[in-house]
Amino acid sequence: MRVEPGDDQYDTLVVGFNQRYRASPEAVHVVRSTEETVAAVSEAVRSGKRLSVRSGGHCYADLVYHPQAEVIVDLSLLNRVSWDGERRAFLAEPGAQLTDVYETLNRGWGVTLPGGLCPAVGLGGHASGGGYGLLNRRNGVVADHVAAVEVVVADRRGGARAVVASRESRGDLGDLWWAICGGGGGTFGIVTRFWLRSRGATGDDPRDQLPRTPERVLVNAATLPYEGLTEESFTRLVRNFAGWCGEHPSAEPPEGAIGAIMIAPHKAGRQIQMLSLVEAALPGAESALREFTTYVANGTGMQVGPSLPMRWDQTERLLSSIEPRTMWHLTERLAVKSAFHKTPWTPEQCAAAFRQLTRDDYANDTSRVVFYAAGAQINTVPEDAVAFPHRDSTYVVTYESFWSQPGEDQAHVGWLRDVYGGVYAATGGYPIPGKDTAGCYINSPDPDILDPEFNTSGVPWHAFYFGNNYARLQRAKRRWDPGNVFRHSLSVRPD
Ligand SMILES: Cc1cc2nc3c(=O)[nH]c(=O)nc-3n(C[C@H](O)[C@H](O)[C@H](O)COP(=O)(O)OP(=O)(O)OC[C@H]3O[C@@H](n4cnc5c(N)ncnc54)[C@H](O)[C@@H]3O)c2cc1C
Numbered sequence: 001m002r003v004e005p006g007d008d009q010y011d012t013l014v015v016g017f018n019q020r021y022r023a024s025p026e027a028v029h030v031v032r033s034t035e036e037t038v039a040a041v042s043e044a045v046r047s048g049k050r051l052s053v054r055s056g057g058h059c060y061a062d063l064v065y066h067p068q069a070e071v072i073v074d075l076s077l078l079n080r081v082s083w084d085g086e087r088r089a090f091l092a093e094p095g096a097q098l099t100d101v102y103e104t105l106n107r108g109w110g111v112t113l114p115g116g117l118c119p120a121v122g123l124g125g126h127a128s129g130g131g132y133g134l135l136n137r138r139n140g141v142v143a144d145h146v147a148a149v150e151v152v153v154a155d156r157r158g159g160a161r162a163v164v165a166s167r168e169s170r171g172d173l174g175d176l177w178w179a180i181c182g183g184g185g186g187t188f189g190i191v192t193r194f195w196l197r198s199r200g201a202t203g204d205d206p207r208d209q210l211p212r213t214p215e216r217v218l219v220n221a222a223t224l225p226y227e228g229l230t231e232e233s234f235t236r237l238v239r240n241f242a243g244w245c246g247e248h249p250s251a252e253p254p255e256g257a258i259g260a261i262m263i264a265p266h267k268a269g270r271q272i273q274m275l276s277l278v279e280a281a282l283p284g285a286e287s288a289l290r291e292f293t294t295y296v297a298n299g300t301g302m303q304v305g306p307s308l309p310m311r312w313d314q315t316e317r318l319l320s321s322i323e324p325r326t327m328w329h330l331t332e333r334l335a336v337k338s339a340f341h342k343t344p345w346t347p348e349q350c351a352a353a354f355r356q357l358t359r360d361d362y363a364n365d366t367s368r369v370v371f372y373a374a375g376a377q378i379n380t381v382p383e384d385a386v387a388f389p390h391r392d393s394t395y396v397v398t399y400e401s402f403w404s405q406p407g408e409d410q411a412h413v414g415w416l417r418d419v420y421g422g423v424y425a426a427t428g429g430y431p432i433p434g435k436d437t438a439g440c441y442i443n444s445p446d447p448d449i450l451d452p453e454f455n456t457s458g459v460p461w462h463a464f465y466f467g468n469n470y471a472r473l474q475r476a477k478r479r480w481d482p483g484n485v486f487r488h489s490l491s492v493r494p495d
Contacts, residue, residue, distance in 0.1 A: 029073050061490070
């Protein structure tokens with residue numbers, strides 16, 4: 001279906017989840033098959049139009065909806081999930097939203113993916129950039145489970161065609177599969193199919209091809225109110241969280257299966273919250289989770305609740321509906337920054353964050369610093385196994401702001417820059433890959449990284465997102481998209 005200005009759906013189809021960005025393309029192609037995708041790309045390439053690609057529409061930045069986009073290929077209705085016996089893998093289309101992917105995989109086969117919590121994120125962008133959530137210590141990132149992809153690429157004669165590349169492919173096709181698994185969306189072509197099978201999976205039983213869904217998990221919620229919170233307690237809390245992650249790098253269960261997220265909003269949000277969980281059936285699960293929460297809360301005043309057993313699907317549904325505004329409503333404007341960490345924040349970094357979180361001249365309960373436990377299974381995969389390079393960090397921090405009034409853009413983006421710039425002040429404003437930090441997450445794209453006013457580190461943007469994998473990504477780009485048809489501000493450059 002081709003939608004043009006003036007058509008009924010046009011307004012709906014030129015904006016994603018982030019209301020800050022809007023495009024005004026000549027056409028949006030809402031495609032329902034590989035053939036329609038090939039036709040849409042061919043038409044755009046032959047007429048020299050600038051393309052944008054959308055699946056779930058949850059890009060944080062303007063990588064899809066921007067003023068230069070002349071044609072948008074929208075894959076949101078290409079969204080089936082099924083078992084493909086011939087390929088011994090689950091076939092999942094890019095427009096499938098994570099909630100549907102999880103539900104179908106779980107109800108059909110009792111398996112899952114270790115992806116994000118936000119239900120409406122699309123598999124297309126998520127898997128292309130990595131994809132992590134509360135099961136990441138147990139099962140790695142989503143990109144680790146992509147066995148093959150069908151990609152519509154622009155060919156040298158200005159046309160388009162679909163190719164299939166897999167984990168078993170060698171040469172150029174091997175590079176394409178590898179690049180799609182973490183090299184960032186909108187860069188090499190349009191993925192029209194993902195086949196999902198974990199690394200090392202064997203046999204023909206679908207239930208053995210992806211991580212088994214933990215039937216029940218123990219879920220723990222802990223809170224620390226801002227009232228009376230000192231910089232010292234905050235520092236201790238943050239360093240405890242990071243300290244536990246650093247001391248438990250192994251994927252060995254039960255510790256290796258613990259997932260945790262700690263959200264420190266601006267003090268307008270009243271309290272810091274931590275949610276942690278572990279598969280209930282694992283021997284020692286309950287005491288491991290208790291030790292984790294005790295370790296993090298130690299000396300901080302954090303109130304730790306009881307750990308409650310829940311079915312995994314209940315847990316997922318609950319978590320994905322706790323914050324409908326930031327996860328579901330189409331009213332929010334947002335910005336994000338990210339950092340992979342190997343060592344605990346220094347006291348100076350804690351102080352810088354605490355200053356911003358407790359500022360009196362700024363208030364927003366959805367401006368926040370979010371800590372995710374990482375490492376474990378993620379780090380069992382070699383850095384160059386797929387393009388997603390972050391295999392030596394133990395926790396990830398995202399800096400997020402959500403707001404709804406256009407007139408407030410500057411205030412919230414400014415706060416985000418202040419907190420991030422403060423935390424990484426000692427390394428040029430960004431978490432340079434090295435002893436303590438390990439770059440940024442391409443699925444939390446941050447256009448400021450290109451701006452020497454904010455990134456004074458002298459380290460090029462791609463080193464943060466792709467580390468040592470950038471050279472091979474460029475090789476894949478030169479082979480599969482030499483004309484740079486698929487591009488945005490943070491896509492791999494051919495040269
Ligand atoms: C509220 C919210 C919560 C989030 N939570 C998490 C989380 O818990 N964990 C996590 O890892 N990430 C999370 N993310 C980030 C999310 O993983 C990325 O934004 C992801 O890229 C979104 O994918 P999408 O298909 O929905 O987005 P889109 O906006 O459709 O696309 C994102 C990027 O991928 C490209 N792309 C999309 N589809 C294709 C395709 N089929 N082929 C090639 N390129 C394509 C686009 O061109 C764009 O560059 C969250 C984002 C939001 C907004």
